[in-house]
Amino acid sequence: MPKILIIEDDRQQSQMLSDYLSDEHMEIITSPLGFDGLKLLRNEQFDALILDVGLPDIDGFEVCKKVRAFSQLPILMLTARGDAMDRIIGLEIGADDYLPKPFNPRELLARLRAILRRAQHSQQSSALRFGRLEINQDAHTAYLDGEPVKLTSYQFDLLLVLVNHAGRVLSRDQLMDALKGHELDSYDRSIDVHISRIRSHIEDDPKKPRRILTIRGTGYVFARQQD
Structure with a gap:
């Protein structure tokens, strides 16, 4: 049963979609x-x-950009403006599809199912493997020796930034900048605490790390070694 999040301030529209998609065996x-x-x-x-x-608190385009900073979750955007430029902007910033209001619920369902199918086909290619460590970017999951690694959302996103730049040294400032969508601590040493916690889950010996290495005076680097 696909689990769908609807971010919509029009309560009548939101309820209509929720009821319709629930009838189509989706969790809303x-x-x-x-x-x-x-x-x-x-x-x-x-x-x-x-x-x-x-949306009343933040532009939907900005939400889309923030989501794309940490996830490849399929996104279907809705707008009442019907402007062709809005559609172009939405697709350029990472939306998978775009539907102007008013719309036929059956068309929305068809478009939603289409992006879900595309995501399912591409999910396997989103898996990153480093020896015994496997990370799936879309599913937001990590496994070591086939066992799930229990990380907070922040820790997973921090790990993902490091593995997507494997072999490259990243400073604390660069890491914090890449994770701006999170509610961060106001000092850069918070990165050190989270790195330590990630190591406790993915390193064989956290005191002698082989995956996330500290480059003294510079930052951290995710090693490419296979083990």
């Missing part, structure tokens, strides 16, 4: 605010996002 979670929706996306696993452009 709704949020009227963009920032609340972002928190849900960081704390729960969803299969797709239906995102309204016109």
Whole structure:
């Protein structure tokens, strides 16, 4: 049963979509605010996002950009403006599809199913493997020797930044900048604490790390070694 998040401030529209998609055997979670929706996306696993452009607290385009900073979750954007330029902007910043209001619920369902199918086909290619460590970017999961690695959303995103730049040294400032969508501590040493916690889960000996290495006076680097 696909789990879908709807970020839509029009309660009548949101309820209509929720009822319709629930009847199509989908699990639906709704949020009227963009920032609340972002928190849900960081704390729960969803299969797709239906995102309204016109939100009261943050522009839907900005929400889309923030989601794309940490996830390749399929996104279907909705707008009442019907402007062709809006559609272009939405697709350019990472939306998978775009639907102007008013729309036929059957068309929305067809488009949603299409992006879910595409995501399912590409999910396998999103897996990153480093020896015994496997990380799936889309599913937001990590496994060591086939066993799930229990990381917080922040720790997973921090690990993902490092592995996507494997072999490259990243400073604390660069890491914090890449994770701006999170509610961060105000000092850069917080990165050190989270790195230590990640090591406790993925290193054979956290005191002698082989995956996440410290480059003294510079930052951290994820090693490419296979083990």
